[in-house]
Amino acid sequence: MKPDAIYASPLDEIVDFQFDDKVASVFPDMIKRSVPGYSTVIATTGVLAKRYFSRDSRIYDLGCSLGAATLTMRKALQGEQGEIIAVDNSASMIERAKALVAQDSADFPLHFQRADICDIEIKNASMVVLNYTLQFIPPAQRQGLIDTIFQGLRPGGILVLSEKIAFDDAHKQSLFIDLHHSFKKANGYSELEISQKRQAIDNVLTPETIPQHRQRLIQAGFSSADVWFQCFNFASLLAVK
Numbered sequence: 001m002k003p004d005a006i007y008a009s010p011l012d013e014i015v016d017f018q019f020d021d022k023v024a025s026v027f028p029d030m031i032k033r034s035v036p037g038y039s040t041v042i043a044t045t046g047v048l049a050k051r052y053f054s055r056d057s058r059i060y061d062l063g064c065s066l067g068a069a070t071l072t073m074r075k076a077l078q079g080e081q082g083e084i085i086a087v088d089n090s091a092s093m094i095e096r097a098k099a100l101v102a103q104d105s106a107d108f109p110l111h112f113q114r115a116d117i118c119d120i121e122i123k124n125a126s127m128v129v130l131n132y133t134l135q136f137i138p139p140a141q142r143q144g145l146i147d148t149i150f151q152g153l154r155p156g157g158i159l160v161l162s163e164k165i166a167f168d169d170a171h172k173q174s175l176f177i178d179l180h181h182s183f184k185k186a187n188g189y190s191e192l193e194i195s196q197k198r199q200a201i202d203n204v205l206t207p208e209t210i211p212q213h214r215q216r217l218i219q220a221g222f223s224s225a226d227v228w229f230q231c232f233n234f235a236s237l238l239a240v241k
């Protein structure tokens, strides 16, 4: 795993964070050291796939990056009949994900699509995974995307929605941001790296509160939407159609 040192040296200008080749090349290290609970969420996505996948249906992994969730679900669904559609709009992510899948021996059908997740058609899905990606979609487009996902799910199908979250309570907001920084420091990031990355990502990542997410999911038509995992300001919800 190539170590992430993108923000390790002082930068003259901090540009908005992008999922380019520099990021894709260090992504597994970056996400593991930056997102508390990431490996639990990925492993549990496989457990949920095993439970909720239904024969001849599709699973969508929206904002698949290097395909961590896709590879876990594929392994869980060996021998089943259906397909995974893994979507990302970053060419670097899709190319590298394809190379990783080429080394994977699981036989569950998988197709990559390079597209904006707000423009794709979703149909015949038993499960949709949105792991840490809705946060990069402009807030005004989020309800439309969640509505499209709901409509493309079979009855009883699920959406797994994992996000960085915000808090209405100012004390909780600053406490969890602080704890997240401590988590990053404990994982070897310096103060400079943490602060430069924060400047780069603040304009492109808009976290929302759990009540905002739940309200949007219920408005779309989901019969339930519950937090099944949270570590500091990162949470995952399970919404059932």
Ligand code: GEK
Binding pocket: 019, 031, 062, 063, 064, 065, 066, 067, 068, 069, 087, 088, 089, 090, 093, 115, 116, 117, 118, 130, 131, 132, 133, 136, 137
């Ligand atoms: C994982 N789910 O490892 N359309 C398609 N892809 C997009 C869009 C968009 N509009 N916006 C962003 N992306 C992964 C981690 S990372 C989260 C997801 C993070 C893609 C973007 O290219 C990137 O690959 C991914 O969403 C977000 O479980 O880095 O914090």
